[in-house]
Amino acid sequence: MTGEWRLGARSSRVSTSPETVEEEPASATDAAVGASGGAARRRTAPRVLFVGINYAPEPTGIAPYTGGMAGALAARGWRVQVVTTHPHYPWWKVQDGYGGWTRTETRDLVDVTRLRHYVPRRHTMVDRALSELTFGLRATLARWHRPDTVVLVSPAMISSRLAAVRAALTGVPTIVWVQDIYTLGARETGAVSHGAQGIAALERGLMNSADRVVAIHDRFRRVLQEDLSVATPVDVVRNWSHVKTDGAGRDSALRRELGWGDEDVVVLHAGNIGAKQGLENVVDASIEAARRGSHVKFVLLGDGNQRPALEAMGACSRLQFLDPLPDGAFERALASADILLVNERPGLTEMAVPSKLTTYFATGLPVIAAVDPSSITHDEVCAAGAGPCVAAGDPSALVDAAERLAADPAGAQAFGQAARSYRDAHLGIDAAVASFEATLQAAMVSGRRAAAGALAGSPSRRHRPVLHH
Template sequence: MTPPSDDVLMLGMNYPPEPTGISPYTGAMARGLARRGFITRVLTTHPHYPDWKVKPGYGQWSRNEHLDGVDVTRLKHYVPNPPKGIRRLASEASFGARLLAQRWGSPNAIVVVSPALVSSWLASVKAKLLHRKTPLIVWVQDLYTLGLSETGQASGLVVKVMAALEGALLRRADTVVVIHDRFAARVSQDFDIPRERIEVIRNWTHLPPAPDVDVAHARSRFGWQDGETIVLHAGNMGVKQGLGNVVDAARIAEQRGDRVRFVMLGGGSELASLKAQSVGLSTIEFMAPLDDDDFAAALASADCLLVNELPGVAEMAVPSKLTSYFSAGRPVVAATDVTGITADEIRTADAGVVVPAGQPHALLEAVTALASDEDQAQRFRANGRHYRSTVLDEESAIDHFTQMLMRLIPSKNRITDAVSTTASN
């Protein structure tokens, strides 16, 4: 038995084929809801992240697609490059304006994916004006105002204004979904949201279980040498990541003659700057985004996987890359606030080591120490995979989201005892 064909409308700036960030989660949730019998519609932008330029073949004023059971409408919006300051806000506002002008139909539930705060706030205003009886769910992937403060991208009046918008958005929601218990505490405390209106649904790994990889062959194919410690950073290279610290660690490794190579896989707004800082260094390499199979092979073939965050970043986000890292079964090294949410996640999983953010010597020492301790590395590998399979499971997360929707949507002779029976269909 399947749930009734309720209509769920999802609104967010990022959607597949964008390979990283929020997109894989929004895409997987939409597909999962469609499999469970919901009519699932998505209003989104053309793929542009993390390079901040529209993918070739896209860019029409609007474009309709049917992807894996989901009706996707892509709306053209302003794509800033670099995505900073007023340009970033203008980008969100342009998408919000498109959402206001677009017909939404008659959804039974509206899901707004944040942290595109300006567009999310505009969407919530329309939802409460024109769809006031329809449950509004705000799915919080990052805490927007906290992110502005922790990365130093705004302060003073700007932060106060954005905090007021964020609070208004979250208080307007019937339910706020967050991805970590510490997010729940911050949302409740900072924005005066009753805890019973906050639902914790963890993100998951969007990769299948790591395949068996011929590591020697893969390393040879990627040009990685025998005896060389490969430290792989995968995903977005933006302000939040503070990756100048990694360039400094690579420079120290070069000076000391350490056989360490920092591999930066992916793209982002800071990529050009990082490449310029790394000229002449043999201990750092930049790789373009890979397809899923090669991406999984790269993760599985590295000696350790790197999370690096800007000093001061502590509570704004749980790095999405951690779900893939744990799935790959490789030890994690995190250069981050030692009291922050990223450090807490790695310690909870017992899947890696944490060093303070912005200390390149400490980062390099952690990498070399881990490379020389195979017993510890093996323990971290096993623990990461265990955490992935027990805590970061996709079907469990989508089932949880489904149950929440079915509680919020007014029932009409609904049979609710088979929430996830179609998950395996």
């Protein structure tokens, strides 16, 4: 999953009843009871259902974007429902205050149904697949609020495929929102030695069963269309910068509290600590910095399934692990670093767009990208002019880049200003929501055309049986 931190969300109503969310009255009934004003407009607005395994208040990965989009659409008058799990990522355990077979709540005008599913303690492909399968079965059998369109968030692909079957049987148009591409992940990480073709077929089938596909980058669209032969129209909606760090500034008191000395050049990596981040490179870089007597200090802020293994590589005076920080403290810590780091394992080129960049670019700090030169991340950092790129898996080059930035404050400041300008021009939420709304409308139009074609008896790839709830 992509790595990012802390999107605050409010809960105005929470029910821990084992019952699922009750079906709301249909629009005709709403009108009959005399609804008026904003409430009437909301009841007559189209319904959209998001089905995804991650959602706010999870602080990292896909959750901030699903939560942000759902909330923004609700604020614009859409009736939004989310079917998801209890918060469990990146800790891989359900968080305190959550749990139970089914839980309903309202967050930022969004009706949220949380379902218990299998949270794996191990992180094998089989365990991940079982986690998605259990959520997919429950999400498919959950009560849906008669949506006009369904957005399937991938990852998770297996649960999305199951929910797509229900949507097809009930004649509801679907959109697949692609945050990561499974096929590329299997290929580039080597996590799957057998069955890669089956994963590609499943992913292709999911995309081609949908009315529209949303990708988060132009290169994702190219991979889907050219490598996976996806025939469904693919729209690009960029992830946005959602963590507010503008004006935060360097906090000397917080630096002292975190153990960062005035002489330390803090290189901060924030987000998930997983396999695709390849953070062994950062541990090795810290050892190299200590060997040189460098002032560069590497800080890994976050959690994930690889953190214990990295900590077991040995303590080093130039390396620090920090647990996830709450809202406010996280933004202050980010702004109080000297350099921000995105690190990927060698060979990753297309599988992911690290969402941490949207936050990094907002800080006004320079960014070092230790990534493959042919990767999406490399292109994104270069397009923003955010900082130097060095080869993935080269710890000496990483230390060199940090020391050069520390020795050139004016150059470092120029990188940070360029990144913020890029954020302002290309990574705003208003443009993302407007584009997503256009995709929703297009999906609903294609769904109506398919229904009309089915009634007329015309053959079409979009011909699907329509069953009433």
